[in-house]
Amino acid sequence: MRSGSSVNACRAKGSCLYSDGVSRPMTRTERRRHSQTRILTAARTLFQSKGYDRTTIRAVAAAAGVDPGLVMQHFGSKKELFRRSLADDPAQAPLADAEADLSPAEHLTAALFEQYGMKLGDIPENTLVLLRSMLTYPEATEKVRRNLAEQATRLTSEMTGDDRELRATLAVITMLGIILGRHVLELDVLTASAPEEIMDAIRPCLEALAEA
Amino acid sequence: MRSGSSVNACRAKGSCLYSDGVSRPMTRTERRRHSQTRILTAARTLFQSKGYDRTTIRAVAAAAGVDPGLVMQHFGSKKELFRRSLADDPAQAPLADAEADLSPAEHLTAALFEQYGMKLGDIPENTLVLLRSMLTYPEATEKVRRNLAEQATRLTSEMTGDDRELRATLAVITMLGIILGRHVLELDVLTASAPEEIMDAIRPCLEALAEA
DNA sequence: GTCTATACATAGATAGAC
DNA sequence: GTCTATCTATGTATAGAC
Numbered sequence: 001m002r003s004g005s006s007v008n009a010c011r012a013k014g015s016c017l018y019s020d021g022v023s024r025p026m027t028r029t030e031r032r033r034h035s036q037t038r039i040l041t042a043a044r045t046l047f048q049s050k051g052y053d054r055t056t057i058r059a060v061a062a063a064a065g066v067d068p069g070l071v072m073q074h075f076g077s078k079k080e081l082f083r084r085s086l087a088d089d090p091a092q093a094p095l096a097d098a099e100a101d102l103s104p105a106e107h108l109t110a111a112l113f114e115q116y117g118m119k120l121g122d123i124p125e126n127t128l129v130l131l132r133s134m135l136t137y138p139e140a141t142e143k144v145r146r147n148l149a150e151q152a153t154r155l156t157s158e159m160t161g162d163d164r165e166l167r168a169t170l171a172v173i174t175m176l177g178i179i180l181g182r183h184v185l186e187l188d189v190l191t192a193s194a195p196e197e198i199m200d201a202i203r204p205c206l207e208a209l210a211e212a
Numbered sequence: 213m214r215s216g217s218s219v220n221a222c223r224a225k226g227s228c229l230y231s232d233g234v235s236r237p238m239t240r241t242e243r244r245r246h247s248q249t250r251i252l253t254a255a256r257t258l259f260q261s262k263g264y265d266r267t268t269i270r271a272v273a274a275a276a277g278v279d280p281g282l283v284m285q286h287f288g289s290k291k292e293l294f295r296r297s298l299a300d301d302p303a304q305a306p307l308a309d310a311e312a313d314l315s316p317a318e319h320l321t322a323a324l325f326e327q328y329g330m331k332l333g334d335i336p337e338n339t340l341v342l343l344r345s346m347l348t349y350p351e352a353t354e355k356v357r358r359n360l361a362e363q364a365t366r367l368t369s370e371m372t373g374d375d376r377e378l379r380a381t382l383a384v385i386t387m388l389g390i391i392l393g394r395h396v397l398e399l400d401v402l403t404a405s406a407p408e409e410i411m412d413a414i415r416p417c418l419e420a421l422a423e424a
Numbered sequence: 425g426t427c428t429a430t431a432c433a434t435a436g437a438t439a440g441a442c
Numbered sequence: 443g444t445c446t447a448t449c450t451a452t453g454t455a456t457a458g459a460c
Contacts, residue, residue, distance in 0.1 A: 028443065035443080051348035053265040057436065067445045072437060135396055136263035136348045145397055152401065166413050169401040170390065174417070177389025178382065184347055185357055189364065189381040201378050204420035205386070209413070240425065247425080268453065279427050284455060 036074050038064040044085045047129045052082055052137040079139070085129050086143070105210035108155060108171065109203055115151065116175040120195040123183050131176075131184055148172050161212025171209045178202065248286050250276040256297045259341045264294055264349040291351070297341050298355070317422035320367060320383070321415055327363065328387040332407040335395050343388075343396055360384050373424025383421045390414065 042063035046055040057078055061068040075081040102110060119127065133140040148169070155168035178198060182190040190198065254275035258267040269290055273280040287293040314322060331339065345352040360381070367380035390410065394402040402410065 031443065051265075053263075054348060056434085058434085068436090069438085069446080070444060073443080076437095078436065132347055135344050135346070135392075136266060141397065145399060148393075148397070148399060149401075163409065163413055165401055166405050166409060169393070169399060170410070170414055170417070173389040173393045173399075173402075174386050177385040177392070180347075180389070180392075181360075181381070181385045185353065185360070187357060187360060187381060187385075189361075189377055190385075193378050197375065197378060198382070201375055201421070202382055204423075205382070205417040208416035208420045211416075243425065269455085270453080280454090281428080281456085282426060285426080288455095290454070 032074075035064075035066055035070060039066060039071055039074060039081075040084060043081050044125045044129055047082060047085050048125055048132055050132075052078075052133040052140065057081070082129075082133075082137075082139075086126050088126070104158065104160070105207040108158060108210040109206040111155065111158075112171060112175055112206055113199060116179065117195070117199050119179065120182065120198055123179065127179075128183060131180060148176065159210065159212070164212065167209045171206055174202070174205065174209070244286075247276075247278055247282060251278060251283055251286060251293075252296060255293050256337045256341055259294060259297050260337055260344055262344075264290075264345040264352065269293070294341075294345075294349075294351075298338050300338070316370065316372070317419040320370060320422035321418040323367065323370075324383060324387055324418055325411060328391065329407070329411050331391065332394065332410055335391065339391075340395060343392060360388065371422065371424070376424065379421045383418055386414065386417065386421070 039060060043055070043060045046060055046063060057071050058068045060081070061071045064071075071081065075084060130140055130143060134144040135141065152165070152169045152172045155171060156165050159168055161167070178190070181187045182198070193201075251272060255267070255272045258272055258275060269283050270280050272293070273283050276283075283293065287296060342352055342355060346356040347353065364377070364381045364384045367383060368377050371380055373379070390402070393399045394410070405413075
């Protein structure tokens with residue numbers, strides 16, 4: 001009975017309604033993609049809230065409404081599932097060129113806000129997945145280290161002064177701290193403040209770091 | 213044979229040499245304290261470097277040169293062992309009163325440095341144990357949240373301006389970020405800089421936050 | 425006080441039925 | 443494609459011998 005098995009498949013993976021409003025059985029490929037997506041979404045949610053170690057394959061499968069074995073079938077290992085949870089970054093926007101009429105300090109601050117500021121309100125899940133595990137999962141630690149160093153280097157190239165590398169690093173770390181405080185530690189003062197308020201409050205601080 | 217068992221005990225727990233240079237058998241209480249200390253030291257080292265989840269009772273026991281069962285005997289559970297690794301804070305020095313001739317901004321910065329600055333070079337292990345697990349071990353998260361909130365409140369009381377609570381929180385978070393970057397993430401720019409350099413670089417930033 | 429042995433739970437991963 | 447059953451490893455915790 002094809003319709004019967006189709007109903008089962010639908011229950012397992014959610015709605016089977018297509019854009020034309022007609023419910024029909026999925027192809028193998030479609031169903032495969034659908035499952036993968038569901039699993040990946042569940043994985044991201046759990047990795048993000050509990051970190052790598054405390055997120056189990058079994059819990060991911062349960063949250064996705066599939067069998068644990070299926071998770072392995074699709075992703076091969078927990079490590080790989082984690083990697084895939086980090087991937088597919090939604091358009092990691094490169095730094096735009098500076099407005100011509102900005103001072104160096106304003107420019108650096110603008111660059112930081114462009115990179116982080118827009119994220120203060122709504123951070124991509126990939127980032128939060130990485131941040132949550134950055135202190136305890138070695139692979140995540142290394143990735144964060146590289147990201148921060150890269151961002152600091154980019155800033156350094158636009159700064160002056162003997163200690164510009166140090167100041168650039170401090171600026172990057174400051175933004176990291178704010179994101180941690182707001183989205184991971186969830187300090188109530190930070191979650192209660194609007195992103196614009198936070199940016200306004202931290203701006204003088206960043207501009208101070210920007211100047212030699 | 214008392215001397216024989218004494219030798220064994222010594223090997224298990226290190227030297228039995230006393231201040232008078234004579235090796236003699238320990239009392240039960242002495243040996244108990246000695247074991248506890250060894251276990252606690254090993255636990256702190258592991259919790260600090262690998263975090264709560266990846267630190268196993270077995271690894272702690274191995275590092276301390278004792279049996280896993282003994283760890284349980286002394287501390288009852290892993291949670292409790294972790295708590296004890298956080299305790300015994302070496303003199304959590306209260307904030308000293310401000311020098312009379314400091315501006316409010318300088319005062320706040322001085323207060324932060326007194327609290328954190330001295331730690332930039334040499335952080336108590338207890339603190340690092342807590343920080344390493346603060347993103348993944350709920351009990352640690354909560355403790356950090358409380359600590360930060362408390363410190364921010366203390367600063368807020370000495371500040372002015374509508375957004376002083378927010379700015380105080382940002383100041384505290386900034387210091388946290390630096391400590392994380394230097395001692396946990398171990399960003400090479402930060403580990404390579406002297407504490408004084410870092411303090412000099414971040415001072416204008418903190419003073420900017422201190423002013424309404 | 426300390427260690428051996430083990431109970432008990434839960435993890436990641438694999439093999440094969442459907 | 444998906445699920446059941448299971449293997450294997452490892453963890454915390456306990457009971458009892460020494």
